Amino acid sequence: MKRAIRQALCAAALLSSLAGLPASAQVVIPAPPVRQPGRPGPAAPAAEPANSFAAFHKARMDATTAVMNEDFDVPDRVHDEYLRSGLRSTHGLFMVEAIQHGWDLHFSTPDDATAMRWVDKWARARPGSRLRKLVEAIRWQRQAWEARGGGYASSAPGEGMTLFRERLARAAKALEAAEPEGKQSPIWYWVALVVAGSSGQPQARFDALFEEAVGRFPHYHTLHYTRMNYLLPQWGGSFEAVDAFIQRSVERTRQVDGEAFYAWLYVDVARKFDGDLFSGTKASWPRMRKGFEDMVARYPDDWNRNLYATFACRARDRETTARLLTQLGGKAMLGEASPGHTTDSCRRFAFSPA
Numbered sequence: 462m463k464r465a466i467r468q469a470l471c472a473a474a475l476l477s478s479l480a481g482l483p484a485s486a487q488v489v490i491p492a493p494p495v496r497q498p499g500r501p502g503p504a505a506p507a508a509e510p511a512n513s514f515a516a517f518h519k520a521r522m523d524a525t526t527a528v529m530n531e532d533f534d535v536p537d538r539v540h541d542e543y544l545r546s547g548l549r550s551t552h553g554l555f556m557v558e559a560i561q562h563g564w565d566l567h568f569s570t571p572d573d574a575t576a577m578r579w580v581d582k583w584a585r586a587r588p589g590s591r592l593r594k595l596v597e598a599i600r601w602q603r604q605a606w607e608a609r610g611g612g613y614a615s616s617a618p619g620e621g622m623t624l625f626r627e628r629l630a631r632a633a634k635a636l637e638a639a640e641p642e643g644k645q646s647p648i649w650y651w652v653a654l655v656v657a658g659s660s661g662q663p664q665a666r667f668d669a670l671f672e673e674a675v676g677r678f679p680h681y682h683t684l685h686y687t688r689m690n691y692l693l694p695q696w697g698g699s700f701e702a703v704d705a706f707i708q709r710s711v712e713r714t715r716q717v718d719g720e721a722f723y724a725w726l727y728v729d730v731a732r733k734f735d736g737d738l739f740s741g742t743k744a745s746w747p748r749m750r751k752g753f754e755d756m757v758a759r760y761p762d763d764w765n766r767n768l769y770a771t772f773a774c775r776a777r778d779r780e781t782t783a784r785l786l787t788q789l790g791g792k793a794m795l796g797e798a799s800p801g802h803t804t805d806s807c808r809r810f811a812f813s814p815a
Contacts, residue, residue, distance in 0.1 A: 510551065511548075512548050512549065512550045512551055512556060513550065513551050513762075514550060514551055514552050514762050514763070514764050516550070516556075517550040517551075517552070517554065517556060517559050518559070520539075520556060520559035520560065520563070521559045521560075521562050521563035521566065522563060523539070523563070524536065524539075524559065524560040524563030524564060524567075525563050525564060525567045525576075525579075527539075528579050528580065528582075528583050529579050531582065531586075533582075533583050533586045533587045533590070534587070536560075536583075536590070536592050536593070537587070537590050537591060537592045537593075539560070540557060540560055540591075540592045540646070543555070543556040543557040543559075543560070544557050544645070544646060549760070550760075550762075551760060551761075551762040552760050552762040552764045552765050553682075553718075553721065553725075553756065553759065553760035553762075553765065554682055555647070555680075555681060555682075557646070557647065557648070558647075558681070558682065558683060560592070560648070561599070561647075561648045561651060561683065564596050564599045564600075565599055565603055568599060568600045568603040568604060568607075569603055569607065570607070571607055573600065573604060576600075577600070580593065580596060580597070580600070591639070591642045591643060591645075591646070592646075592648075594635065594638060594639035594643060595639055595643055595646060595648045595649055595652070597635040597638075597639075598632050598635035598636045598639060598643075598649070598652045599648070599652055600632075600635075601628045601629070601631040601632035601635055602628070602629065602632040602652050602655045602656055602659070604628050605624070605625045605626075605627075605628035605629045605632065605659065606625070606659075608621050608624035608625050608628060609621050609622060609624070609625035613695070625659075626660075629656050629659055629660050632652060632655075632656050633656050633660075636649060636652060636653055636656065644677075647674070647677070647678040647681040647683075647684060650670070650673070650674035650677070650678065650681075650684055651674075651681075651683050651684060651687060653670060653674070654667075654670060654671060654674065654684065654687040654688055655687055657670055658687065658688070658690065658691040658696075667688070667691070668688075671684065671688045675713065679713055679714060680714050680717060680718060682725060685710050685722065685725075685726060686726070686729045688706070689703060689706050689707070689710075689726060689729065689730075690729075690733070692706055693730070693733060693734075695733075700741075700742045700743050701743065703730060703742070703743065704742070704743035704744075706726075707722070707723060707726045707727065710722045710726060711723050711752075718755065718756075718759065719752075719755030719756075719758070719759065720748070720751045720752040720754075720755045721752050721753075721755045721756035721759065721760075722752070723748055723749060723751070723752035724749050724752030724753045724755075724756055724768075724769075724772075725752070725756070727742075727744045727749055727752075728768060728772070728797075728798055730742060730744065731772075731798045731799065732798045737775075738772075738775065739775070739776055746772075746776040746778065749772060749776070750773070750776075750778070750781065753765070753768070753769040753772065753773075756769070757769060763789065763792045763794075766785055766788065766789055766792075767789065767792075767793065767794050767795055767797065768797055769781075769785055770782055770785035770786055770789065770793065770795050770807065771795040771796060771797055771798075771799050771802055771807070772799070773785060774795065774799075774802050774806075774807035774810060774811070775799055775802055777810075779810065779811055779815065782807055782810060782811040783811035783812060786804075786807065786808060786811055786812075793808075795807050
């Protein structure tokens with residue numbers, strides 16, 4: 462489908478959606494401001510930083526949209542520029558990680574045939590694309606998990622587990638085909654860690670791969686998240702092993718990020734743990750609070766402040782919760798990875814009499 466046709470379809474869909482609005486929901490196009498003689502015009506809106514939280518999430522969508530628009534030179538150019546610059550978003554993640562997230566989400570579907578038609582066009586048009594080879598590896602690891610499901614292996618049907626193993630093997634072959642250029646990107650190592658952990662590779666080999674990965678990309682978050690995932694109790698590990706890993710990650714990243722990785726990694730634990738983080742794991746709130754302080758000092762994005770306030774509320778730290786809610790004002794949006802902890806409930810906790 463050519464771009465003009467797709468744009469026409471999008472316009473038609475927009476008009477169709479507007480036609481379905483009730484009469485009271487009229488679309489109003491504001492008139493341009495009138496400039497008075499002798500007075501300066503309205504100030505132009507501030508430009509969105511290229512590494513803002515919003516820009517990061519736009520980059521996730523742009524990663525796949527360029528291929529569907531048949532702009533086949535764009536994906537590698539953007540990936541390589543993010544990689545060369547080492548640009549991090551205002552909330553601390555690397556912008557190249559947006560590309561990884563975008564393609565992983567793109568293949569998070571039981572049937573990826575439609576998605577692959579565009580990738581196959583990309584492969585024919587740009588057979589030497591380094592990123593396209595990494596995207597193929599992302600595809601197979603994600604489709605392996607789509608076949609298996611996210612529960613315990615004992616709950617997956619036999620056919621699903623067979624597909625899981627077959628697709629992990631295809632991901633491993635895609636990684637091999639992407640070498641050696643692929644290893645210049647942290648995305649290669651992220652997929653490799655997923656494949657190694659999911660395949661049950663020996664711990665020594667798994668750890669050697671992780672050390673190679675963070676030796677090249679020490680601050681790339683999902684490398685740490687992925688290795689830590691396979692230390693959780695549901696994968697046969699323990700919270701003692703998780704805590705020891707987090708301590709090592711903090712030491713590895715301290716020079717640039719202070720103690721921020723302590724907070725980042727325990728937030729990721731919270732996403733995968735159904736219970737009270739501070740009594741059910743080895744997480745220390747005083748240490749996590751220090752991690753959040755270092756995080757927001759370096760990456761003062763409202764996303765991080767909201768994350769900090771959410772976990773202060775979870776830890777029943779009334780003073781810190783109140784301070785952060787006051788700072789956030791109308792930008793407060795608490796609750797990430799924390800069912801039962803909302804902006805309203807945390808306001809009530811923070812500002813009600815003790």
